[in-house]
Amino acid sequence: MSEKIFIRNAKPSDLDAVVGLDEVGQREVKQAYWQGIFDHYVKSGRADRICLVAEKGNAVVGFIVGEVRAWEFGSPPCGWVFALSVAHAVREMGIGQRMFDEICSRLKQSGINTVRTMVDLDNKLTLSFFRSVGMCTGRYIELERQID
Amino acid sequence: MKLNKASLFALISVLELASDAERQLSTTDIAKKYCISTHHLAKVMRNLVHEGVIQAIRGVGGGYRFAGNINRTTLLDIIQLFETMESELDLPHWGEDGNPIVAELQSVTNEIDNLTKAVLDTITLATALKNSRLREELLTNRKQPEAG
Numbered sequence: 001m002s003e004k005i006f007i008r009n010a011k012p013s014d015l016d017a018v019v020g021l022d023e024v025g026q027r028e029v030k031q032a033y034w035q036g037i038f039d040h041y042v043k044s045g046r047a048d049r050i051c052l053v054a055e056k057g058n059a060v061v062g063f064i065v066g067e068v069r070a071w072e073f074g075s076p077p078c079g080w081v082f083a084l085s086v087a088h089a090v091r092e093m094g095i096g097q098r099m100f101d102e103i104c105s106r107l108k109q110s111g112i113n114t115v116r117t118m119v120d121l122d123n124k125l126t127l128s129f130f131r132s133v134g135m136c137t138g139r140y141i142e143l144e145r146q147i148d
Numbered sequence: 149m150k151l152n153k154a155s156l157f158a159l160i161s162v163l164e165l166a167s168d169a170e171r172q173l174s175t176t177d178i179a180k181k182y183c184i185s186t187h188h189l190a191k192v193m194r195n196l197v198h199e200g201v202i203q204a205i206r207g208v209g210g211g212y213r214f215a216g217n218i219n220r221t222t223l224l225d226i227i228q229l230f231e232t233m234e235s236e237l238d239l240p241h242w243g244e245d246g247n248p249i250v251a252e253l254q255s256v257t258n259e260i261d262n263l264t265k266a267v268l269d270t271i272t273l274a275t276a277l278k279n280s281r282l283r284e285e286l287l288t289n290r291k292q293p294e295a296g
């Protein structure tokens with residue numbers, strides 16, 4: 001019954017599945033956003049731009065996207081994970097953790113030894129997930145203000 | 149942030165018991181291990197039983213056992229049984245009337261409280277225990293070369 005989960009590089013044909021898994025924002029806006037992400041991360045073929053999906057049977061049930069960024073905010077090169085989602089039906093089965101481990105190992109192969117992310121203060125689930133994979137508050141603090 | 153003694157003792161006891169849900173420990177066992185007051189700890193344990201976080205086992209070899217959900221209970225859940233984690237400006241007459249200096253101080257304390265909550269409410273007991281084990285392993289690995 002329980003099919004194996006494979007973590008692999010995303011392919012251009014995964015676009016619709018990934019858009020479907022992304023719960024943030026409206027579909028039309030997301031489609032354009034993800035098309036841009038796929039152009040940049042999937043089609044570029046660069047090792048420092050990573051877009052992975054989790055596959056169960058023939059279905060894409062999760063994705064994670066990240067990349068190496070250098071010298072932004074005065075920081076030496078480090079990895080950033082900026083999007084992650086797992087389908088509701090297969091949550092809490094270790095898929096998120098496997099995708100995160102895989103992206104970390106890819107980042108390490110690119111010579112990186114720090115990984116960062118940013119999560120909404122109220123997104124307790126995602127914060128708990130990142131905590132559980134060993135992340136904690138880092139050296140950079142996000143500041144913001146309204147521009148009136 | 150200064151945790152009150154009851155919260156600290158509760159965190160220690162709950163983590164100690166949750167690290168092995170089958171094991172029973174008495175108040176004296178825990179108090180001895182952490183060099184804390186048995187009398188004070190006994191009160192905390194009664195409170196934790198009342199809240200259903202731990203269970204009292206009667207009879208010979210009796211003690212306490214963890215009774216919660218290690219993957220869902222956060223550090224904040226335990227702390228909040230004993231104190232609110234909200235900063236208070238001790239200015240009873242200035243709280244409501246829009247004094248700008250008080251309002252600014254209130255805004256700063258809110259900012260700190262939100263960050264505190266984002267940390268304490270996203271670290272589950274399971275995550276805290278996983279991190280403790282990693283610390284222990286690190287310590288053991290550091291000691292090993294000396295022994296060899």
Ligand SMILES: CC(C)(COP(=O)(O)OP(=O)(O)OC[C@H]1O[C@@H](n2cnc3c(N)ncnc32)[C@H](O)[C@@H]1OP(=O)(O)O)[C@@H](O)C(=O)NCCC(=O)NCCS
Pocket residue numbers: 024082083084085086087090091092093094095096097098123125126128129130132133219220272274275
């Ligand atoms: C966060 C998310 C990716 C986790 O995926 P998952 O496959 O369910 O996670 P895993 O099964 O690998 O869990 C790993 C750890 O995360 C933590 N975790 C997962 N779900 C949790 C939950 N509901 N509550 C608390 N902790 C949880 C646990 O510590 C778990 O470790 P354990 O299995 O040893 O208990 C998934 O819940 C999700 O897609 N959430 C929405 C993400 C989102 O908001 N994205 C938009 C911003 S990019």
